[in-house]
Amino acid sequence: MLHKTVFIALLALFAVSLTACGDHAGAEAKTASGVTETVSLNVENMTCATCPIAVRKALERVDGVQSAQVDFETKAATVTYDPQAATVSDLTEATTNAGYPSQRKE
Structure with missing residues (x-):
């Protein structure tokens, strides 16, 4: 059970980081x-x-x-x-x- 919880937490963290990177890249493209x-x-x-x-x-x-x-x-x-x-x-x-x-x- 613990492994499943850790996996889900890591997956959520990865999804958040991808979203943040996408937002950051979009902001950089604008001057x-x-x-x-x-x-x-x-x-x-x-x-x-x-x-x-x-x-x-x-x-x-x-x-x-x-x-x-x-x-x-x-x-x-x-x-x-x-x-x-x-x-x-x-x-x-x-x-x-x-x-x-x-x-x-x-």
């Missing part, structure tokens, strides 16, 4: 201005496969960032953000403060 821009950054100091996680998290903490993908092999980040809430300078400052200096790709 205050309704406009997004995408920028590519060259990122320095990434020396292992876990470094991109730290870079991505630093970028995602910047207000206005909708998404951030970081690639270890190319040492690059692609960031989609609301230009009325964030600037490229905000993005490069965030990565630099995390120990990974970056600059806009030309």
